[in-house]
Amino acid sequence: MNQERLDVLQEKVNFPLIGTRAPEFEAVTTKGPMHFPNDFEGKWVILFSHPADFTPVCTTEFMTFASMHDEFLAHNTELVGLSIDSLHSHLGWLEAIENYTWDGIEKPKVKFPLIADIRMEVAKAYGMLQGESDTHAVRAVFFIDPQGIIKTILYYPASLGRNFAEIKRVLIGLQKAEKDGVALPANWEPGKDVIVPPPTTREEVEQRVELAKDTSKYNMLDWFLTFKKDDGK
Numbered sequence: 631m632n633q634e635r636l637d638v639l640q641e642k643v644n645f646p647l648i649g650t651r652a653p654e655f656e657a658v659t660t661k662g663p664m665h666f667p668n669d670f671e672g673k674w675v676i677l678f679s680h681p682a683d684f685t686p687v688c689t690t691e692f693m694t695f696a697s698m699h700d701e702f703l704a705h706n707t708e709l710v711g712l713s714i715d716s717l718h719s720h721l722g723w724l725e726a727i728e729n730y731t732w733d734g735i736e737k738p739k740v741k742f743p744l745i746a747d748i749r750m751e752v753a754k755a756y757g758m759l760q761g762e763s764d765t766h767a768v769r770a771v772f773f774i775d776p777q778g779i780i781k782t783i784l785y786y787p788a789s790l791g792r793n794f795a796e797i798k799r800v801l802i803g804l805q806k807a808e809k810d811g812v813a814l815p816a817n818w819e820p821g822k823d824v825i826v827p828p829p830t831t832r833e834e835v836e837q838r839v840e841l842a843k844d845t846s847k848y849n850m851l852d853w854f855l856t857f858k859k860d861d862g863k
């Protein structure tokens with residue numbers, strides 16, 4: 631990539647970071663005006679972008695998000711979509727989607743808001759415009775906690791539809807890690823063993839070794855890596 635192109639990219643890409651406050655914005659959506667993140671205080675939000683309305687992969691993703699909406703709501707989580715398209719385009723596309731049947735998803739109702747980011751202000755603030763296109767957002771997924779802090783960011787290219795089992799796993803994992811003060815191992819799924827935070831002093835190491843003698847609850851691989859059975863609470 632030449633320097634000129636890099637300079638253009640540098641100017642347009644502004645990546646929010648995990649652990650920082652989600653950039654605030656006001657937007658027009660298919661469910662009316664939105665003030666973000668204030669409208670969602672006390673709730674988790676999955677803010678996601680797609681490249682364009684009336685495109686094949688995006689349509690399968692929207693059908694899937696719509697079919698899983700209630701599952702996310704059950705986890706105190708709102709969905710918010712975004713693309714660089716007009717409100718009229720969004721309204722037409724959502725109408726069309728609600729007539730489709732695919733992969734066991736029958737005529738899904740899209741009940742979550744879709745931002746019409748026609749001026750690209752939100753896309754730029756969230757690093758959704760990357761090297762693939764100057765006018766189409768990548769497939770970004772931001773997991774934002776009830777205090778408005780970004781906890782996880784996923785980016786996918788236009789050609790690859792997202793894995794929704796992974797999106798749900800990430801959300802449940804973030805909520806679990808926060809609620810129980812634990813960490814989660816590779817390929818963790820709900821119900822699997824969690825990781826107890828490692829000891830930070832030699833006294834804590836001794837206490838951890840004692841604790842782990844209860845093998846009905848703990849599995850210690852080494853002093854810094856102790857698994858705990860998930861009690862499901």
Ligand code: BEZ
Nearest residue numbers: 681682685686687688788
């Ligand atoms: C799609 O959703 O199918 C798509 C969107 C933009 C570029 C390529 C594919």
